Amino acid sequence: MSAHPILQARGLVKRYGRVTALDNADFDLYPGEILAVIGDNGAGKSSLIKALSGAVQPDEGEILLDGKPVHFSSPLQAQDAGIATVYQTLALSPALSIVDNMFVGRELRKPGFMGQYLRQLDKPAMRAFAREKLSELGLMTIQNIDQQVETLSGGQRQGVAVARAAAFGSKVIILDEPTAALGVKESRRVLELILDVRSRGIPIVLISHNMPHVFEVADRIHIHRLGRRLCTIDPKEHSMSDAVAYMTGAKEPGDKAA
Amino acid sequence: MTQSAPKGQSFEHDLEKSDKRVASFEAHSKGGLHRLQHILHGNPTLVPVIVLLVSVAVFGLIAGGKFFSAFNLTLIMQQVSIIGILAAAQSLIILTAGIDLSVAAIMVLMSVIAGNLAVYSGWPAPIALLVAFVGGTVAGLMNGLLVTKVKLPPFITTLGTWSIFYALNLWLSGAQSIRSQDIDANAPLLKFFGEALSFGGARITYGSILMIAIFGVLWYMLNHTAWGRHVYAVGDDKEAAELAGIRTDRTLLSVYMLAGFVCSIAAWASIGRVGSISPQSFYEGNLQSITAVVVGGISLFGGRGSILGALFGALIVGVFQSGLRLSNVDVLWQVFAIGWLIIIAVAIDQWIRKVSA
Ligand SMILES: Nc1ncnc2c1ncn2[C@@H]1O[C@H](COP(=O)(O)OP(=O)(O)O)[C@@H](O)[C@H]1O
Ligand SMILES: [Mg+2]
Numbered sequence: 288m289s290a291h292p293i294l295q296a297r298g299l300v301k302r303y304g305r306v307t308a309l310d311n312a313d314f315d316l317y318p319g320e321i322l323a324v325i326g327d328n329g330a331g332k333s334s335l336i337k338a339l340s341g342a343v344q345p346d347e348g349e350i351l352l353d354g355k356p357v358h359f360s361s362p363l364q365a366q367d368a369g370i371a372t373v374y375q376t377l378a379l380s381p382a383l384s385i386v387d388n389m390f391v392g393r394e395l396r397k398p399g400f401m402g403q404y405l406r407q408l409d410k411p412a413m414r415a416f417a418r419e420k421l422s423e424l425g426l427m428t429i430q431n432i433d434q435q436v437e438t439l440s441g442g443q444r445q446g447v448a449v450a451r452a453a454a455f456g457s458k459v460i461i462l463d464e465p466t467a468a469l470g471v472k473e474s475r476r477v478l479e480l481i482l483d484v485r486s487r488g489i490p491i492v493l494i495s496h497n498m499p500h501v502f503e504v505a506d507r508i509h510i511h512r513l514g515r516r517l518c519t520i521d522p523k524e525h526s527m528s529d530a531v532a533y534m535t536g537a538k539e540p541g542d543k544a545a
Numbered sequence: 546m547t548q549s550a551p552k553g554q555s556f557e558h559d560l561e562k563s564d565k566r567v568a569s570f571e572a573h574s575k576g577g578l579h580r581l582q583h584i585l586h587g588n589p590t591l592v593p594v595i596v597l598l599v600s601v602a603v604f605g606l607i608a609g610g611k612f613f614s615a616f617n618l619t620l621i622m623q624q625v626s627i628i629g630i631l632a633a634a635q636s637l638i639i640l641t642a643g644i645d646l647s648v649a650a651i652m653v654l655m656s657v658i659a660g661n662l663a664v665y666s667g668w669p670a671p672i673a674l675l676v677a678f679v680g681g682t683v684a685g686l687m688n689g690l691l692v693t694k695v696k697l698p699p700f701i702t703t704l705g706t707w708s709i710f711y712a713l714n715l716w717l718s719g720a721q722s723i724r725s726q727d728i729d730a731n732a733p734l735l736k737f738f739g740e741a742l743s744f745g746g747a748r749i750t751y752g753s754i755l756m757i758a759i760f761g762v763l764w765y766m767l768n769h770t771a772w773g774r775h776v777y778a779v780g781d782d783k784e785a786a787e788l789a790g791i792r793t794d795r796t797l798l799s800v801y802m803l804a805g806f807v808c809s810i811a812a813w814a815s816i817g818r819v820g821s822i823s824p825q826s827f828y829e830g831n832l833q834s835i836t837a838v839v840v841g842g843i844s845l846f847g848g849r850g851s852i853l854g855a856l857f858g859a860l861i862v863g864v865f866q867s868g869l870r871l872s873n874v875d876v877l878w879q880v881f882a883i884g885w886l887i888i889i890a891v892a893i894d895q896w897i898r899k900v901s902a
Contacts, residue, residue: 316601342788360787376784378788380782380786382781382849383774383781383848389791390774391778391790392775392790392791393790406770407770408773410768
């Protein structure tokens with residue numbers, strides 16, 4: 288792995304009432320890599336990425352982007368800083384079109400009077416840009432970019448959410464359980480999409496339960512247990528059963544951990 | 546997507562031969578009813594437009610020239626203009642998955658305030674109206690703050706503010722109307738929207754034109770500005786909108802304030818329409834505005850429907866009332882028919898929303 292982590296967290300704590308979702312969690316993501324985050328249900332994976340993406344504010348600890356401490360009080364701030372997240376729930380607006388969803392919060396306005404004073408959206412430019420981004424990711428074979436998102440299949444929606452995350456010059460893309468709700472074929476397509484995004488040089492955090500998928504695409508695996516990072520392993524040096532054993536506490540990671 | 550070595554799990558290798566274009570966007574080819582559902586889904590105002598045209602045609606046949614005259618058709622416009630403007634404000638709130646039971650109460654309160662200042666306190670009418678506009682916006686802000694900051698459900702919030710605004714209105718007016726002659730003598734500007742352009746039998750009031758203009762402006766804002774897209778996104782799924790980077794509370798506050806402002810414009814128009822200023826007027830206006838919105842195909846669940854639907858909804862209600870009256874049908878059957886309109890409109894909305902990929 289090259290030099291310095293692009294995104295780091297140190298000692299994150301997040302409590303919900305009496306539940307401690309994050310208990311002194313650390314995190315490191317290096318440039319150009321796919322880092323998988325695995326852990327049992329309730330281990331705190333979603334809480335970790337929500338803290339990294341500004342959706343929740345940690346009670347303690349710090350987050351560093353490019354080595355500089357950052358504080359996100361909303362997802363918008365994290366996005367502006369270059370951290371794009373595809374949430375488990377996708378965070379798409381089902382009744383809005385593909386274009387509207389891709390541009391939500393970053394709409395383009397017409398030049399001149401109409402845009403400046405009447406705040407008119409530049410719909411043709413937005414359509415063209417959305418079409419270009421979807422094509423780049425091989426998602427745009429034909430058809431209607433004004434289609435409402437709720438008329439799309441699960442895999443298509445995931446595609447739109449990933450395209451939105453990748454479209455706006457992000458430094459980091461976080462994906463929470465992108466294949467959990469998908470069938471075999473759709474999952475495969477999404478994995479290809481992830482590899483494709485990495486090949487553009489954007490590092491990816493992949494939260495997943497699916498061991499075969501994780502071992503297939505990840506460069507490193509962050510194992511989360513009881514609200515903190517237990518260890519980070521190299522998928523080439525560990526087996527899936529090792530990972531599952533660490534994750535569930537059946538086995539403790541020895542000095543083999545990377 | 547080029548990978549040399551066969552990637553993936555062994556059980557997936559056969560997939561190489563299968564169609565992998567799951568994430569492409571293909572046309573649908575399904576049965577007729579399914580297609581209808583899709584068409585309505587994409588064009589939520591289609592139903593109210595058809596209902597409006599059909600009901601005009603049917604009442605034209607039944608009631609004949611009395612109904613189908615330029616005079617009567619423009620009269621319907623006048624009759625629905627105030628509820629229509631309130632329905633425009635109501636649409637904004639309902640698009641955010643809220644509901645506003647206080648729209649008519651804000652309107653009446655602001656008409657009383659403008660009337661008191663201009664007629665009794667001798668303020669210049671434009672200043673009195675300006676106070677009413679600010680007052681309506683502040684009333685909307687109050688609803689908005691209760692919904693976003695105190696996190697009360699909109700239904701409860703506006704049920705409460707309905708009572709509060711109504712009580713304030715009775716207190717300020719002493720439950721007394723301001724007479725038409727007094728308005729004419731002191732502040733004729735307040736009745737501006739009662740004036741009309743007449744040609745032939747048609748009589749188009751400025752109030753009717755105002756209603757159309759308000760719908761036009763709001764339609765533009767909702768469909769051609771980022772703000773409008775955010776209103777839809779917030780109504781559709783607030784949590785998703787927040788995660789996607791929308792400041793949802795700000796959007797909601799702006800919607801409630803704008804709705805309050807539109808109600809205060811309705812206050813001005815209502816003085817022209819009614820002639821006097823009565824604290825007891827439009828007591829059912831809150832519910833009538835909701836009726837227009839629902840009949841216009843805007844989903845009570847938020848995020849779906851066009852604001853123009855509410856205009857058509859208001860007109861449908863007006864056409865039914867006028868048509869049934871001119872056909873000499875007892876008033877109770879007007880009420881009966883509008884009840885069915887509401888139920889059928891919501892049932893159709895439920896069906897359309899079940900559209901699947
Ligand atoms: N908003 C919340 N309110 C209360 N408890 C929460 C909330 N979000 C997560 N938790 C709790 O925090 C713990 C970690 O949850 P989560 O981060 O979703 O885990 P994972 O994604 O690994 O399944 C769980 O016990 C969960 O119930
Ligand atoms: Mg989770």
